[in-house]
Amino acid sequence: MTQKALVIDLNKCVGCHACAVNCKAWNTGGEYGPLPDVNPYGKDPDGVWFNRVQTYEVGQYPDTEIRYLPKSCMHCKDAPCVEVCPTGASFKREEDGIVLVNYDACIGCKYCSWACPYGCREYDPLAGVMKKCTLCADRINNESLPVNERQPACVLACPTGARSFGDIDDPQSEVSNQIKDKHGYKLLPESQANPSNHYLPKRTNHIRVDLEDFKAKRKAKIDPDKRPKPTGLKNAEDFASP
Amino acid sequence: MHPEMSLINLLILSTSGQGLFVLSFLFRVFFPEQVSDELLLQSGILAFIMQLFGIAASFLHLGSPLKATRVLNKLNHSWLSKEILTISVFTFLLALHLILIMMAYPKFWLEVTGSMAIVASGTFFISTSMVYASIRFIKEWANKYTLANFTITGFIVGGSLLISILSLSANNRPATDQAVFIVLLITFFGLITKLLTYRFNSRMYISVNEQSATGSSEPSIQLMDTGAAYQHFNTTEYHHPISLKAKAVQKRGVLLLVYLTPIVLWSASLLLKPKAPFVAGLSLLAFFSCFSGIYIERRLFFIEANHWQNLYYGNFNRFNLKNPFLTKTKNLSKDVSG
Ligand code: SF4
Ligand code: SF4
Numbered sequence: 001m002t003q004k005a006l007v008i009d010l011n012k013c014v015g016c017h018a019c020a021v022n023c024k025a026w027n028t029g030g031e032y033g034p035l036p037d038v039n040p041y042g043k044d045p046d047g048v049w050f051n052r053v054q055t056y057e058v059g060q061y062p063d064t065e066i067r068y069l070p071k072s073c074m075h076c077k078d079a080p081c082v083e084v085c086p087t088g089a090s091f092k093r094e095e096d097g098i099v100l101v102n103y104d105a106c107i108g109c110k111y112c113s114w115a116c117p118y119g120c121r122e123y124d125p126l127a128g129v130m131k132k133c134t135l136c137a138d139r140i141n142n143e144s145l146p147v148n149e150r151q152p153a154c155v156l157a158c159p160t161g162a163r164s165f166g167d168i169d170d171p172q173s174e175v176s177n178q179i180k181d182k183h184g185y186k187l188l189p190e191s192q193a194n195p196s197n198h199y200l201p202k203r204t205n206h207i208r209v210d211l212e213d214f215k216a217k218r219k220a221k222i223d224p225d226k227r228p229k230p231t232g233l234k235n236a237e238d239f240a241s242p
Numbered sequence: 243m244h245p246e247m248s249l250i251n252l253l254i255l256s257t258s259g260q261g262l263f264v265l266s267f268l269f270r271v272f273f274p275e276q277v278s279d280e281l282l283l284q285s286g287i288l289a290f291i292m293q294l295f296g297i298a299a300s301f302l303h304l305g306s307p308l309k310a311t312r313v314l315n316k317l318n319h320s321w322l323s324k325e326i327l328t329i330s331v332f333t334f335l336l337a338l339h340l341i342l343i344m345m346a347y348p349k350f351w352l353e354v355t356g357s358m359a360i361v362a363s364g365t366f367f368i369s370t371s372m373v374y375a376s377i378r379f380i381k382e383w384a385n386k387y388t389l390a391n392f393t394i395t396g397f398i399v400g401g402s403l404l405i406s407i408l409s410l411s412a413n414n415r416p417a418t419d420q421a422v423f424i425v426l427l428i429t430f431f432g433l434i435t436k437l438l439t440y441r442f443n444s445r446m447y448i449s450v451n452e453q454s455a456t457g458s459s460e461p462s463i464q465l466m467d468t469g470a471a472y473q474h475f476n477t478t479e480y481h482h483p484i485s486l487k488a489k490a491v492q493k494r495g496v497l498l499l500v501y502l503t504p505i506v507l508w509s510a511s512l513l514l515k516p517k518a519p520f521v522a523g524l525s526l527l528a529f530f531s532c533f534s535g536i537y538i539e540r541r542l543f544f545i546e547a548n549h550w551q552n553l554y555y556g557n558f559n560r561f562n563l564k565n566p567f568l569t570k571t572k573n574l575s576k577d578v579s580g
Contacts, residue, residue: 052469108305119551128305
């Protein structure tokens with residue numbers, strides 16, 4: 001079996017939303033789009049996004065930390081959304097395990113979204129059909145693209161390289177090795193949906209900051225008299241110094 | 243979950259209409275001298291109209307209603323497919339049965355078509371309940387009470403309609419009293435089932451939490467941003483804001499309107515034996531009471547459904563786990579939940 005999926009390293013994710021924006025940009029013009037926005041500049045704006053980056057605060061003040069959780073369809077191995085679909089519009093592609101929606105067959109009953117424990121389905125109110133992440137099915141097999149670009153748009157956009165794409169059923173693949181070596185885990189294991197996307201756990205940052213020391217150093221940096229004088233600019237115009 | 247009126251109408255009209263027909267048909271079979279073909283025809287036509295309105299309401303729920311026939315594609319594994327098939331088969335068999343009554347066909351054929359319609363109705367009650375009970379991420383739905391409540395309330399509202407029809411037709415006092423007695427028993431069962439459902443929901447064990455949803459072992463996890471600037475499908479479809487106090491009031495309203503008021507009115511009609519116009523008045527009052535109450539009940543059925551996906555959007559409602567009859571609602575009423 002082949003199961004294409006994403007592996008997301010939460011240590012590297014900085015919550016920049018580049019993956020979500022590039023996903024929206026690609027899919028709006030791609031084969032599985034558009035991803036319409038309803039009333040984007042007015043009251044009660046709404047819009048279809050296949051990928052959302054959520055922000056959490058963990059711990060108790062003052063020992064808190066911000067965590068980011070990029071979340072899109074998990075392409076579950078035992079996808080409950082596929083089982084319940086009355087039209088067969090939702091299906092799991094045999095060759096690579098990607099869960100897709102055939103928009104021509106979808107009647108917009110929304111039942112599949114009820115059966116998704118991850119809240120990853122997005123209803124398109126203009127087309128009257130259900131949409132969701134396709135793992136960029138129109139990119140990954142697209143022979144008109146250079147080989148290194150045959151990857152999901154979110155993976156290509158990530159500036160920190162937090163996202164990897166590959167076959168998690170191939171024990172030799174890079175994503176499988178990442179899952180093995182870095183203790184990759186699945187969200188909400190109680191769902192028994194067997195999600196394919198994995199997350200590499202965030203390690204807690206144990207740096208301690210002495211507040212008084214920090215303030216003193218900051219003040220010293222701001223005070224122009226105490227700043228170290230710039231050197232090595234003899235032959236250049238120095239626009240940066242005060 | 244957002245209480246969608248199209249689905250609420252489908253559920254109420256279809257189950258009540260089928261309850262009405264099933265009770266009328268069984269009455270006709272067991273008390274043939276008291277229930278005429280004409281009366282069966284009247285209640286059958288009413289049940290048929292209710293099915294049509296129910297089916298029409300279900301179309302309003304669809305994003306692409308013009309492709310609706312595709313809903314039968316996955317009969318082998320989708321309860322939604324089965325629901326639509328069984329309601330269609332029931333409506334067809336009911337129409338056939340009514341036509342045969344109008345054409346004065348022999349009793350045998352009426353009994354065959356009527357019995358087949360009853361079997362179709364049984365499969366419909368199972369399918370429509372399983373559409374909800376099979377969603378294992380909504381524990382308020384995925385339990386045996388969903389089937390019990392849908393079926394019993396269908397028979398209570400349908401039964402109240404039958405009693406009203408019987409009480410309005412002349413010379414039907416014995417049949418009315420018998421129907422009142424049977425529907426009273428069903429309503430008692432319904433009341434017990436409803437109380438058990440409230441108890442079940444209040445004591446439910448929920449195995450998921452923010453830790454399992456995010457994979458973080460930190461004891462304190464707070465969602466700061468859902469990844470959207472405003473509301474979207476996954477926040478509006480799965481969440482309906484309601485205060486705990488309003489929920490508790492509505493739950494009491496359901497008990498009063500669907501169960502207690504009809505029980506009192508029907509008991510009065512049985513015990514005090516008033517004159518026919520009074521019986522008709524009491525019966526109609528009982529019908530309006532449970533018909534309005536069932537709308538509140540079905541809205542609450544959706545509102546209380548606490549989908550696991552709400553964990554990702556800050557809408558997971560832990561207050562459901564507290565019984566509103568035991569909770570100090572004053573302290574919690576400010577919290578918006580649902
Ligand atoms: S994450 Fe949801 S939409 Fe995606 S395959 Fe799993 S159940 Fe289906
Ligand atoms: S909304 Fe479309 S894909 Fe989802 S269950 Fe209904 S028909 Fe299937």
